[in-house]
Amino acid sequence: MNLAVAFDWSFLTENGDELLAGLRRTLEVSAIAIAGAFFIGLVLGAARAHRVPVVSQVAAVYVEIIRNTPILVQIFFLFFGLPQIGIVLEPFTVAWVAVTIWGGAFNTENFRAGFEAVPHRFREAGFALGFGRLTTFLNVTLPIGGRIALPSSINTYISVVKNTSLMYVISYPELTTTALNINALTLQTVETFTTLAVTYLIIVWTMSASIRVVERRLALPEDAR
Amino acid sequence: MRYATFMAIPFRSTTEPPEGTGHAPERQPLDLREAVSFDPTCEVSVATTPVEAGTMVRLEGVRKSFGDNLVLDGVDLSVDPGEVLVIIGPSGSGKSTLLRCVNLLEPIQAGRILLEGEEITRKGVNVSAIRQRIGIVFQQFNLFPQLTALDNLTLAARRIRKIPRREAEARAHELLASVGLKEKAHQHPHQLSGGQQQRVAIARALMMEPHVMLFDEVTSALDPELVGEVLVVMRNLARDGMTMLIVTHEMQFAKEVGDRVVFMDGGRIVEEGPPRDVLDNPKEERTQQFLRRTQLSHTLEELTIDEEGGSE
Ligand SMILES: Nc1ncnc2c1ncn2[C@@H]1O[C@H](COP(=O)(O)OP(=O)(O)OP(=O)(O)O)[C@@H](O)[C@H]1O
Ligand SMILES: [Mg+2]
Numbered sequence: 001m002n003l004a005v006a007f008d009w010s011f012l013t014e015n016g017d018e019l020l021a022g023l024r025r026t027l028e029v030s031a032i033a034i035a036g037a038f039f040i041g042l043v044l045g046a047a048r049a050h051r052v053p054v055v056s057q058v059a060a061v062y063v064e065i066i067r068n069t070p071i072l073v074q075i076f077f078l079f080f081g082l083p084q085i086g087i088v089l090e091p092f093t094v095a096w097v098a099v100t101i102w103g104g105a106f107n108t109e110n111f112r113a114g115f116e117a118v119p120h121r122f123r124e125a126g127f128a129l130g131f132g133r134l135t136t137f138l139n140v141t142l143p144i145g146g147r148i149a150l151p152s153s154i155n156t157y158i159s160v161v162k163n164t165s166l167m168y169v170i171s172y173p174e175l176t177t178t179a180l181n182i183n184a185l186t187l188q189t190v191e192t193f194t195t196l197a198v199t200y201l202i203i204v205w206t207m208s209a210s211i212r213v214v215e216r217r218l219a220l221p222e223d224a225r
Numbered sequence: 226m227r228y229a230t231f232m233a234i235p236f237r238s239t240t241e242p243p244e245g246t247g248h249a250p251e252r253q254p255l256d257l258r259e260a261v262s263f264d265p266t267c268e269v270s271v272a273t274t275p276v277e278a279g280t281m282v283r284l285e286g287v288r289k290s291f292g293d294n295l296v297l298d299g300v301d302l303s304v305d306p307g308e309v310l311v312i313i314g315p316s317g318s319g320k321s322t323l324l325r326c327v328n329l330l331e332p333i334q335a336g337r338i339l340l341e342g343e344e345i346t347r348k349g350v351n352v353s354a355i356r357q358r359i360g361i362v363f364q365q366f367n368l369f370p371q372l373t374a375l376d377n378l379t380l381a382a383r384r385i386r387k388i389p390r391r392e393a394e395a396r397a398h399e400l401l402a403s404v405g406l407k408e409k410a411h412q413h414p415h416q417l418s419g420g421q422q423q424r425v426a427i428a429r430a431l432m433m434e435p436h437v438m439l440f441d442e443v444t445s446a447l448d449p450e451l452v453g454e455v456l457v458v459m460r461n462l463a464r465d466g467m468t469m470l471i472v473t474h475e476m477q478f479a480k481e482v483g484d485r486v487v488f489m490d491g492g493r494i495v496e497e498g499p500p501r502d503v504l505d506n507p508k509e510e511r512t513q514q515f516l517r518r519t520q521l522s523h524t525l526e527e528l529t530i531d532e533e534g535g536s537e
Contacts, residue, residue: 121363121365124330124363125363125367125369126381127330128330128356128361128430129385129430130356130357130381131353135384135385140369143369143371144370144371218371
């Protein structure tokens with residue numbers, strides 16, 4: 001019996017609305033987290049690369065903590081740990097905060113590496129034309145280093161999307177949680193997991209495809225690195 | 226006629242054996258009309274020097290060290306408006322550092338540097354404004370790789386000077402034409418040859434309407450056949466009255482275009498004077514030694530590694 005035959009298509013018609021609502025939440029949390037991770041990575045990555053006092057050290061500690069602990073532990077900390085000190089967060093808040101912080105840490109490293117890979121001579125060319133430190137960063141380091149950081153930061157964004165599925169542990173009804181809840185009632189395991197897998201595949205494929213377009217557009221020639 | 230003389234010079238790269246060694250490939254006199262298709266109708270105005278300024282650039286007792294390494298050991302130098310000063314000297318003698326100090330890319334430890342009578346090494350100067358008055362071109366062209374030639378030229382003008390894009394681009398097109406790159410405005414640096422990139426870099430520096438231009442071995446990274454097209458641009462600039470400080474190993478160029486030559490060694494100026502004197506009849510032993518080496522006018526066995534260099 002192959003999968004196509006085993007797949008009960010009524011699963012989709014009967015649970016479609018609920019699944020779409022879950023998908024919407026997944027995309028919502030992902031979008032917030034990707035935007036957040038982009039800004040965190042940009043600012044802290046720049047601070048790290050330029051060794052901005054204090055900010056750079058704080059960023060280093062943040063990156064170490066997030067990169068060296070399981071994201072599940074981070075989610076639990078936000079959801080179960082913080083209430084112990086009087087901070088109670090909604091599941092939705094925990095969901096986007098957790099993946100934003102996680103993605104931001106990885107993106108800080110992506111951008112730091114990108115900015116540090118910009119040959120100093122380009123920065124110097126900026127200074128020589130009369131750009132100051134900040135404007136050299138904005139006009140020279142950012143456009144060149146940002147492009148170098150692009151592929152790795154995109155991988156981080158993809159991981160952010162996939163990590164939203166972990167919100168199952170706090171019962172935030174994003175796509176995975178929704179599907180598993182439906183599964184618990186209907187016991188249609190094949191349908192549940194096939195639907196889940198295909199949906200995530202489509203999201204990630206769409207992301208990497210659009211990204212490849214962007215990358216090709218922005219690509220620096222080899223010898224520019 | 227000076228122009229005619231210039232056209233007939235076979236530029237020689239330092240990487241090539243000189244005539245007379247027998248192995249040198251036949252070197253055609255470089256026909257510059259062919260190498261670079263300049264737009265003869267295109268008049269580019271370079272900033273003219275204010276009459277009242279006595280000297281354009283003046284260094285007084287400039288000392289610069291990196292840690293324990295004293296790189297400029299009390300350099301005194303002044304360059305008149307419109308003058309073309311050529312700086313030569315062995316590797317490590319501080320030539321690049323001197324230019325970088327003038328452009329405030331390196332701080333100095335003692336002495337002072339004046340630009341058009343204004344001390345630029347004092348505290349609290351507007352570094353950005355000073356640097357806009359001083360163009361610099363590096364050995365590695367350092368064009369912004371993500372931008373077209375045109376955008377490389379207009380970026381600083383638009384972002385720093387806030388010149389409207391149209392105006393900046395009009396000026397950039399003129400400048401690109403003046404360096405023979407009218408057709409290359411929309412190419413990215415990696416699509417251009419080294420000589421073309423370097424000409425874009427010169428045009429980019431000129432965009433800010435500098436009062437003085439610094440050139441640090443701008444032809445050293447180029448294939449020999451591309452050297453001429455860059456030197457022509459510099460020669461034209463000199464003719465237009467630009468004040469220039471040029472670090473180069475192109476001795477023929479130094480003689481043709483330089484008004485004065487300075488020989489540096491060990492962070493000091495050892496000898497200076499008109500090109501014919503310094504290059505053809507150097508008084509100082511170290512200058513003679515250096516010039517012998519660059520001309521390779523004797524056999525390799527006579528040369529030893531420690532012959533050049535050390536201060537004193
Ligand atoms: N950023 C730096 N940090 C430390 N030392 C430096 C730095 N830049 C230059 N130096 C040292 O200063 C000395 C002079 O260097 P400089 O580049 O000015 O010489 P140069 O005359 O331009 O030589 P070359 O012909 O090889 O370009 C050298 O001993 C060099 O090692
Ligand atoms: Mg040098």
